[in-house]
Amino acid sequence: MSDLSNKITSLAIDYLGPATGRFLQRQSSSHMNGLVFETIERQHLPEFARWVHISAGLLIGNQKGKELADKIMRL
Amino acid sequence: MMRKMMHSLQIKLVLSFVALIIVITGGTFLLTLGQTRTALLEATRENLTQIIGMVSTQITPADINVMSGFKAGDETSDSYLSMLKKLRNMRALSPNITNLYVMRLVDEKITFVVDDVEDDPAAIGQVYEEPEAKLFDAVNGPAVSNNLYTDEWGTFLSGYAPLKDTAGNTALIIGADMEAAKVAERLDFIGNTIYIIMGLAILLAAVIIGIFSVTIIRDIKKLNKTADEISKGNTNVSVNVNRKDEIGELAESFGRMVTSLKIMMAEDEK
Numbered sequence: 565m566s567d568l569s570n571k572i573t574s575l576a577i578d579y580l581g582p583a584t585g586r587f588l589q590r591q592s593s594s595h596m597n598g599l600v601f602e603t604i605e606r607q608h609l610p611e612f613a614r615w616v617h618i619s620a621g622l623l624i625g626n627q628k629g630k631e632l633a634d635k636i637m638r639l
Numbered sequence: 640m641m642r643k644m645m646h647s648l649q650i651k652l653v654l655s656f657v658a659l660i661i662v663i664t665g666g667t668f669l670l671t672l673g674q675t676r677t678a679l680l681e682a683t684r685e686n687l688t689q690i691i692g693m694v695s696t697q698i699t700p701a702d703i704n705v706m707s708g709f710k711a712g713d714e715t716s717d718s719y720l721s722m723l724k725k726l727r728n729m730r731a732l733s734p735n736i737t738n739l740y741v742m743r744l745v746d747e748k749i750t751f752v753v754d755d756v757e758d759d760p761a762a763i764g765q766v767y768e769e770p771e772a773k774l775f776d777a778v779n780g781p782a783v784s785n786n787l788y789t790d791e792w793g794t795f796l797s798g799y800a801p802l803k804d805t806a807g808n809t810a811l812i813i814g815a816d817m818e819a820a821k822v823a824e825r826l827d828f829i830g831n832t833i834y835i836i837m838g839l840a841i842l843l844a845a846v847i848i849g850i851f852s853v854t855i856i857r858d859i860k861k862l863n864k865t866a867d868e869i870s871k872g873n874t875n876v877s878v879n880v881n882r883k884d885e886i887g888e889l890a891e892s893f894g895r896m897v898t899s900l901k902i903m904m905a906e907d908e909k
Binding site: 577578579580581582583584586587588623625627 | 895901
């Protein structure tokens with residue numbers, strides 16, 4: 565697991581709980597041409613954060629989804 | 640219904656807080672009322688000492704000389720009526736005083752010289768049966784009853800002061816009575832005031848506790864309802880509790896669990 569994917573997981577776990585790993589894996593593989601989340605790099609962050617905003621927003625509300633996406637973008 | 644109510648956290652919280660307030664205020668009441676009553680009685684005694692001290696200075700040596708000469712049957716004499724009028728005028732200046740009277744100490748017996756009571760006054764030479772011990776202290780200086788004292792005329796708090804002749808000897812003793820009802824009125828005022836303050840404090844505390852517990856219980860009920868919905872298979876729920884305290888933290892953790900459950904259930908469906 566890369567340092568960046570670790571940091572994203574640490575951030576997201578406060579919002580999404582124990583299924584965070586599954587969620588993040590799903591976003592990268594489904595929306596970013598099968599990208600393995602553990603290999604994510606900085607250049608992927610804008611697109612990844614956009615999908616986190618959309619998908620997490622459906623689960624935890626748009627405001628919190630945006631908050632999480634903004635935090636990921638600042639990494 | 641009643642059984643469910645008795646197990647309600649809100650009822651338990653309100654009842655326990657109200658019980659706590661009653662115990663605290665009740666204890667404070669019992670402690671302060673006794674102390675306050677003692678202090679008030681002491682203040683009344685001091686007030687009576689000042690009054691009797693002041694009254695005794697208004698009786699001149701000439702008056703004392705005249706009164707010392709009174710004997711049984713002089714009640715209709717001009718000099719007696721003049722002294723009686725003087726006492727009544729002085730009493731009129733002190734609304735808290737019910738009676739003013741002058742006595743003589745002869746052979747360890749107290750006899751009346753002038754009594755300003757309008758209904759059934761003591762006659763000149765009438766022996767004061769069973770006077771309180773404090774009265775004898777007045778030979779040396781102003782003295783006031785330690786507590787309410789009951790005699791054939793009623794229950795009073797009394798003050799006494801010596802009336803000295805030109806040679807400086809105690810020729811007569813002047814007494815002033817404050818009616819028990821007036822003293823009790825002052826004591827009751829304090830008691831009633833404390834009761835009112837206590838009642839208001841309990842009422843205010845109950846309202847504050849009621850509001851406080853209602854908001855806590857409301858949010859716990861929301862969490863309970865969400866858990867209930869999820870346990871029945873409905874994951875389309877959200878935890879809508881916005882608090883910064885421990886309940887808020889619980890709601891936040893609970894929300895994360897709900898979100899994870901939704902993620903996992905969505906994965907399973909796919």
